[in-house]
Amino acid sequence: MGRKHTVTVPLSDADRARLAELAAARKESEEAVASETVHAYLCVQARHVAEIARALEEAEQPGAGFVPHEEVAAWVESLGVDRPLPVARRQADR
Known part of the structure; x- marks a missing residue:
């Protein structure tokens, strides 16, 4: 691995806490x-x-x-029913 560089990244309080918790659980540094x-x-x-x-x-x-x-939208809308439409095919495949 090459040289290491340091960057500063702003994190929300929630993400900072999650990073700390994950690092502690893995017994690794936050870095x-x-x-x-x-x-x-x-x-x-x-x-x-x-x-x-x-x-x-x-x-x-x-x-x-x-x-x-329109065909993709109709297919997606049909996914929640008992008999969904077949998967739409590309026009070149028809």
């Missing part, structure tokens, strides 16, 4: 828990950004298909 938390968050966000970029690239390809909003 260690906060550092691990930031690392995990950055990893998740990097995956999200990469997936969004991949999806946008796919959407820009010729023949890319989309499910109309």
Whole structure:
């Protein structure tokens, strides 16, 4: 692992208390828990950004298909009934 840097992050009183409780429960320093938390968050966000970029690239390809909003909305609304609608399919898949 490379050099460590210190940053200041404002926390609400509630989050500060949660950090302290978690650190105590894990028998680790608050700094260690906060550092691990930031690392995990950055990893998740990097995956999200990469997936969004991949999806946008796919959407820009010729023949890319989309499910109309109305069909998705109807499907979502049907999920709470005994016989929900089938999953909407992309127009290119039809």
